[in-house]
Amino acid sequence: MMSILELNSLAPGFLNAISVPLLVCDAEGVIAYTNPAAADQLNAKVGVVLSEPLPKLAEAVSTFRRSARPAPPMTITRGTGAPYLAMLSSVQISEGQVMTLCLLLPVPSPPDSEQRMQDFEALTLELQAIIDSSSDGLFVCDSEANVIRVNPASERIHQRPAAEIVGRNMRDLIEEGFIDRSAALEASIEKETVSQLQNLPGGGKLI
Structure with a gap:
């Protein structure tokens, strides 16, 4: 596994010359690389936990790593400074080692527009927190029955990590015996609310 020192030594010189903050963090949320702009403007230091x-950026990175979907740009503020538009992407540093690259673009915006954006993002984070803290197993699927989010309770119930489920279609999960039927799949076909009794491979049942 590549160390922080190795990663910084491999960073091209042009990354250090970029005038906007750029940083990379590992799977544990530890900052592995920062360009001078990130260090000066955001006080981001290598070896420090991003949170x-x-x-706020650390929460976004954590959500991004759990999701199969590209992360939409989101506004990040620090203190009373100007907001940044954070853009996240995955970077494979070496085999089996994927890190998250964060590019933060300064975005001056009208106060009303900024407040609406912050309110929307606060609501999004609140909903994500509710999903993750629920003791019930929750799957979030899109209109085509593709899994886009799995909460920790579902990971415990099914004894499968979210990384093995997110991004897959319910049809595929049924075919491999993960479950015998899917309310999300039926709802995507019937376009109405569906309740089902599902059978698990080990003999358990779920509603």
């Missing part, structure tokens, strides 16, 4: 200088 210390930028807790």
Whole structure:
């Protein structure tokens, strides 16, 4: 596995010359690389947990790593400074080692527009927190029955990590015996609310 020092030594010189903040963090949320702009403007330092200088960005990175979908740009603020538009992407540093690259573009915006964006993002994070804290197993699927989010309770119930489920279609999960039927799949076909009794491979049942 590549160390932080190795990663920084391989960073091209042009990354350090970029005038906007750029940083990379590992799977544990530890900052593995920062360009000078990120260090100066955001006080982001290599070896520090991202949540210390930028807790909102750390939450976004955590959600991004669990999701199969590209992360939409989101507004990040620090103190009373100007907001940044955060753009996240995955970078494979070496075999089996994937890190998250964060590019933050300064975005001056009208106060009303900024407040509406922050309110929307706060609501999104609140809904994500509710899903993750629920003791009931929850799958979030799109209109085609593709799994886009799995909460920790579902991981415990099915004894499968979210990474093995997110991004897959319910049809495929049924075919491999993960479950025998899917309310999400039927709802996507019937276009109406569906309740089902599902059978698990080990003999358990779910509603």
